[in-house]
Amino acid sequence: MSEKRRGPTKVGDVLTEMLAGSALGARIARAEVLGHWADAVGPQIAAVTHARAIAENGTLMVGVKTNGWLQELGMMERSLIAKVNKQAGQEVVRKIRWELQR
Numbered sequence: 001m002s003e004k005r006r007g008p009t010k011v012g013d014v015l016t017e018m019l020a021g022s023a024l025g026a027r028i029a030r031a032e033v034l035g036h037w038a039d040a041v042g043p044q045i046a047a048v049t050h051a052r053a054i055a056e057n058g059t060l061m062v063g064v065k066t067n068g069w070l071q072e073l074g075m076m077e078r079s080l081i082a083k084v085n086k087q088a089g090q091e092v093v094r095k096i097r098w099e100l101q102r
Helices: 011-020 023-041 067-075 077-088
Strands: 049-054 059-064 095-100
Touching: 023 049, 023 077, 059 067, 067 077, 067 095, 077 095
Parallel strands: 059 095
Antiparallel strands: 049 059
């Protein structure tokens, strides 16, 4: 009996390990982006946008209140993708599709 006995493993640790490489884990990571959109982009942009959905290919659909903001955000897309992915801790978003809210 030279092996040391380990204590019980936490359920959260087991689930995290199990989901890490699974398709379900990727879906969860994409879904979390929607909830963290406002934190990632800041209050000014969050006030005029709404993250609506994210596709499997990494395209994030975001509603925008005005045409002016639509154009401005289009020019900021690369930096916003970087912020969102940094918040997620991995590359989840590859492209943003801006849609004018009606």
